[in-house]
Amino acid sequence: MAPRGVVDLRGEAGAGFVTAYPADAVVVVSGLPGAGKSTLLRRWSGAAVRAVDPRTVHEACEAVMPAALPYAVYRPWARLEHFRLLRSSVRGGGPLLVHDCGSRAWMRRWLAREAARRGRELHLVLLDVGAATALDGQ
Structure with a gap:
């Protein structure tokens, strides 16, 4: 499936479900x-x-701090x-997966503008889970 516009996949995705994006797309999760x-970024990335995940940056910073x-x-x-990593990654070429915590609307607006400037499509994948499921995942 090559998503275009709003696509609601609740209850549709099974074990063999595959999505495809353009080779230079910026996909924000x-x-x-x-x-x-x-978890999704780890499974999608190769x-x-x-993939730009703030947790990875946190761990890299933690490794060099007392x-x-x-x-x-x-x-x-x-x-x-x-x-800085996100900026250099979106300005580079090839596919890019971005972990978005959802609390910084300015970041998504910036990503959309920066991707458009570079002629790259931006796709947003919103994981819609209930509070209980999210708490279990933490």
Whole structure:
């Protein structure tokens, strides 16, 4: 399936379900914390597909920080690094998967503008799960 416009897949996707996007598309995966965004990105991404997940950036920053330093102290640096990685990735070529926490509308607007400037299609995949399912996933 090559999605165009709004496509509601609730109850439609089975084990053999496949979606296809243009080779240079920017696909943004959004939903509640615990909805399965990172899991979906891991399953979709491969050697040829770049995925930008803030958790990966958090872990990379954590690896170079002193163990006693709480994340809250270096969170601004981690967020800046995430945005820098996202900016360079969207400006590059090839397919791009983006983890979106859903709380920064300005980020989605920026991504849409930046993708359009580069002639890249932007697709939004919204994971619609209930609160109980999201809490179980956290």
